[in-house]
Amino acid sequence: MVTHLAPERPPTTPTHTETGLKLVTLNIGPQHPATHGVLRLKTTLDGETIMDVEPVLGYLHRGVEKLFEDGSYLQAIPMTDRFDYLAAMHNNYALCHATETLMGVTEQVPEKAQYIRALTTEVQRVASHLLWLGAFGLDMGAITIFWWTVREREGAIALLERLSGARLTYNWFRYGGVKNDLPDGWLDELAKWIPYMRDRIAEYEGLLRDNDILKLRTVGVGVLDPEVGKAYGCSGPMLRGSGVDWDLRRDEPFNPVYQKLKWNVVTEKEGDNYARYRVRIREMHESLNMLEQMIDMVPQEGDYIDPKIGEGPRQHRMKPPAGEVYAAIEGARGEYGCYIVSDGTNRPYRLKWRAPTLSNLMPLAELTRGLKIPDLIVTLGSVDIVLGDLDR
Amino acid sequence: MSDELPDAGQVEDYTQAQMAALLKKFDEDKAALTKNQKAAVARYNFKKNKGMDIVFADSPGAAEAKAAAATKPAAAKPAASTGTSAEDILKTLPAELQALAAKDPAELSKDEKIALAKAKSQAMRAASAAKKAAEGPPPEDVAHDKALGFEHAKHLQERFGDALAKWQMQTDKPYAVVKVDRVRDLVRYLRIEMGFDQIRDLTACDYPERTTMEVVYNFSRHRDHAHLAVKVILPRPASQDAELPEVPSIMGIYPGADWLEREVYDMYGIVFNGHTYLKRLLLPEGWTGWPLRKDYDLTKEQFVGLSETGEDIVSFRSEDGW
Amino acid sequence: MAKLITQIGDVDAVPPEQDPNIILTSVDKLLKWGRSNSLWPLGFGLACCAMEMFATIGSHYDIARFGSEVFRSSPRQADLIIVPGTLTKKMAPRVKKLWDQMPEPKWAIAMGACASCGGPYQNSYSTVLGVDKVLPVDVYVPGCPPRPEMLLEGLMRLQEKIRNDPTISPGLERYLKGSKS
Numbered sequence A: 001m002v003t004h005l006a007p008e009r010p011p012t013t014p015t016h017t018e019t020g021l022k023l024v025t026l027n028i029g030p031q032h033p034a035t036h037g038v039l040r041l042k043t044t045l046d047g048e049t050i051m052d053v054e055p056v057l058g059y060l061h062r063g064v065e066k067l068f069e070d071g072s073y074l075q076a077i078p079m080t081d082r083f084d085y086l087a088a089m090h091n092n093y094a095l096c097h098a099t100e101t102l103m104g105v106t107e108q109v110p111e112k113a114q115y116i117r118a119l120t121t122e123v124q125r126v127a128s129h130l131l132w133l134g135a136f137g138l139d140m141g142a143i144t145i146f147w148w149t150v151r152e153r154e155g156a157i158a159l160l161e162r163l164s165g166a167r168l169t170y171n172w173f174r175y176g177g178v179k180n181d182l183p184d185g186w187l188d189e190l191a192k193w194i195p196y197m198r199d200r201i202a203e204y205e206g207l208l209r210d211n212d213i214l215k216l217r218t219v220g221v222g223v224l225d226p227e228v229g230k231a232y233g234c235s236g237p238m239l240r241g242s243g244v245d246w247d248l249r250r251d252e253p254f255n256p257v258y259q260k261l262k263w264n265v266v267t268e269k270e271g272d273n274y275a276r277y278r279v280r281i282r283e284m285h286e287s288l289n290m291l292e293q294m295i296d297m298v299p300q301e302g303d304y305i306d307p308k309i310g311e312g313p314r315q316h317r318m319k320p321p322a323g324e325v326y327a328a329i330e331g332a333r334g335e336y337g338c339y340i341v342s343d344g345t346n347r348p349y350r351l352k353w354r355a356p357t358l359s360n361l362m363p364l365a366e367l368t369r370g371l372k373i374p375d376l377i378v379t380l381g382s383v384d385i386v387l388g389d390l391d392r
Numbered sequence B: 001m002s003d004e005l006p007d008a009g010q011v012e013d014y015t016q017a018q019m020a021a022l023l024k025k026f027d028e029d030k031a032a033l034t035k036n037q038k039a040a041v042a043r044y045n046f047k048k049n050k051g052m053d054i055v056f057a058d059s060p061g062a063a064e065a066k067a068a069a070a071t072k073p074a075a076a077k078p079a080a081s082t083g084t085s086a087e088d089i090l091k092t093l094p095a096e097l098q099a100l101a102a103k104d105p106a107e108l109s110k111d112e113k114i115a116l117a118k119a120k121s122q123a124m125r126a127a128s129a130a131k132k133a134a135e136g137p138p139p140e141d142v143a144h145d146k147a148l149g150f151e152h153a154k155h156l157q158e159r160f161g162d163a164l165a166k167w168q169m170q171t172d173k174p175y176a177v178v179k180v181d182r183v184r185d186l187v188r189y190l191r192i193e194m195g196f197d198q199i200r201d202l203t204a205c206d207y208p209e210r211t212t213m214e215v216v217y218n219f220s221r222h223r224d225h226a227h228l229a230v231k232v233i234l235p236r237p238a239s240q241d242a243e244l245p246e247v248p249s250i251m252g253i254y255p256g257a258d259w260l261e262r263e264v265y266d267m268y269g270i271v272f273n274g275h276t277y278l279k280r281l282l283l284p285e286g287w288t289g290w291p292l293r294k295d296y297d298l299t300k301e302q303f304v305g306l307s308e309t310g311e312d313i314v315s316f317r318s319e320d321g322w
Numbered sequence C: 001m002a003k004l005i006t007q008i009g010d011v012d013a014v015p016p017e018q019d020p021n022i023i024l025t026s027v028d029k030l031l032k033w034g035r036s037n038s039l040w041p042l043g044f045g046l047a048c049c050a051m052e053m054f055a056t057i058g059s060h061y062d063i064a065r066f067g068s069e070v071f072r073s074s075p076r077q078a079d080l081i082i083v084p085g086t087l088t089k090k091m092a093p094r095v096k097k098l099w100d101q102m103p104e105p106k107w108a109i110a111m112g113a114c115a116s117c118g119g120p121y122q123n124s125y126s127t128v129l130g131v132d133k134v135l136p137v138d139v140y141v142p143g144c145p146p147r148p149e150m151l152l153e154g155l156m157r158l159q160e161k162i163r164n165d166p167t168i169s170p171g172l173e174r175y176l177k178g179s180k181s
Helices: A064-068 A073-081 A085-103 A111-140 A143-164 A186-208 A212-218 A226-232 A273-297 A312-316 A356-361 A364-368 A373-383 A387-391 B016-028 B035-050 B062-076 B086-092 B095-102 B110-135 B139-148 B151-160 B180-193 B257-268 C016-021 C027-036 C049-057 C092-101 C113-117 C148-164 C170-177
Strands: A024-028 A040-046 A049-056 A323-330 A335-342 A348-354 B164-170 B173-178 B198-207 B212-220 B227-235 B246-248 B271-273 B303-306 B312-315 C080-084 C107-111 C139-141
Touching: A024 A373, A040 A373, A049 A364, A049 A373, A064 A073, A064 A348, A073 A085, A073 A312, A073 A348, A085 A111, A085 A323, A085 A335, A111 A143, A111 A186, A111 A212, A111 A273, A111 A373, A143 A186, A143 C049, A186 A273, A212 A273, A212 A373, A226 B198, A273 A373, A323 B164, A323 B198, A335 A356, A335 B198, A348 B198, A356 A373, A356 A387, A356 B257, A364 A373, B016 B035, B095 B110, B139 B151, B139 B164, B139 B173, B151 B164, B151 B173, B151 B180, B151 B227, B173 B180, B180 B212, B180 B227, B180 B246, B198 B257, B257 B271, B303 C092, C027 C148, C049 C080, C049 C107, C049 C148, C080 C092, C107 C113, C107 C148, C113 C139, C139 C148
Parallel strands: B173 B227, B246 B271, C080 C107, C107 C139
Antiparallel strands: A024 A040, A040 A049, A323 A335, A335 A348, B164 B173, B198 B212, B212 B227, B303 B312
């Protein structure tokens, strides 16, 4: 006997205007070119002005957290790939980092493995932000930028494919390191790709940065207050666009390589869509700088995986000690975290995926109240959601 | 000629000639050998392959080798732990009680018997406590002390000591178990007084063996990266249809708890009192059951269809949808 | 496609000097040529495979050279639905609605392992094991996710299927056979 009855509508959603006219409910999605996947937005409108937005999720809920409990820790890695599929390496890293924290072996990850991890994380960040930029422009009708960034993304994906064998769902990280060593010549290819990417980003900036239409559509739209952002649990560029200086690469170091590099945490003060756009562009530049520094610093010799933990099949039988852990890394969309409860067997007892996009999307109603529908679309684009991560 | 060969398992029981005959018999007619004889052959081969010295019954050092083998099993037994055997306990008692213990129990008076028994049990308890102290403190206490070593944890313990049941470590972060009715006070204090402005995670876990469900909150403070986790332990409903456990909602304090609590409700069936819109987040609204609980029946498939007004219809019949 | 009819009786259908200027064919072959080379898909993405679909749309792999110049946003203007990604139970009735809204002739490609058979989510409580439980699929493209070349191969197979289809209206055939979709 279920004793709880859900209310029909959120109490913040009005049904009538002050003058007594009934408000329109417009459904955007789940199939919609601009919703970045199967997201449904139930908007309550007064003409074209938004009174409230209720995102309805679950159209891609695959029940993965239940599936985690059926397989081993090793089998969980490819399942995490499919959460935020635009930055699959970051998902793998979050799971591996959390399990390593639980086992207490974060110090044992070999130096070369840490470098490979950092290299792949930053290349993946650039690739993810590129596609975000393309979709952002597409939402506003600037279709050119979509073609350009998808073409550029092919270059980043080719690098990651050379490394791991797959284009989108890499299954690359392992506990204690990565799956394999860097291929010969990968660092040279990377060294050639970085200046090429810098030129391309300069080209995009030339097209978009001082573009009047972009500015009219994004400046002052969707302003997120920093305290509100922190209280919602937002993270990543969403929070840094509001001026909050919070980056897990520096604040909760999960990879010692970042301490050795010269880089800055990118923040912008205004908190509107334009600020978030600037944050992501500048983050791409920071990532490229980091990659350039790392190419010279990667040790030639070294293990790519901690030999005490072992590779492949041994990791299938790996049994972390009983206990719980919450650990997170800084990925493209924010804080990718894992809460793991282990009972000492080789299967996770509970593996909760802390989705960055879920927390980032929550303030959407607050950001867009009083704006028009096209502003909603652009704001949704600047939040940068990926449905696999939202729904799991 | 098995009646000539001894039915023994050790190589030392055979003379050299007997061993040779045994080996020959092994090659020719293995089935006629007894189990012990086959074992002896195996032991001989093992020793030969390893290059060890083989001693036969008629060899010079046979007698010592046999004696050594006989005493080995006794020596291999692990040394009994000191201090807890009955004789050692008796030794720790004062002299008159020892004298009493030495006497026949039937001769003792009732008071003497009681006194002896009390002294014995006290001594035993002292001995086991000493043994435990030698091993080190139990891990829960270690974790407890480590958790309270954090500045913010200590402060919270001073302020809310009565509401917090225990402190432990979530690997590297301290966590406290808080009573259900004090959750909101604690969380409000955390946000407003202590400045924990970020909610990192809100989730739950189901422990059928302990018949509890836990709701786990993770908070952090931006200015000094302090972390804190809070747990609420709830009684586990007996079945998927039983009454749902309730927790106060912290949505009014951290707006980010909104969808996280809805997701916990969706997956575990924990009701958050005070949540303004506690509706299923990920599954369609009419779904029956709480999937992430360990007793969720995966064999009963549910099917989703669409009504004319665009609402989800969920049923157990496959004709009604997918 | 051109010059399929070369003789009418004993006479050359087209005199040699007129050869470059005249094309002879049959109506259904013309129709099928047109349909197969101008498949306009619905802009529909469920999960990860949609990213590889974007890559196929992009200039490197360029699905436009196969005729899919525009991805229509409305199902009423599309004739192909590529289903990339996992179909969940909550989404299944909506996909059926989309399929119903597409006018005939229409085709479907199940892109990826999840759309073909449920993919890695076999034991999940909320996935539909394959989009063919909702709509009739013409081509299954396996992969997790399939490479853009794989999707283009699937598209080319579909084009072949359309060209070799003995009926002129697959929808009419399905209707006459009593299919509900």
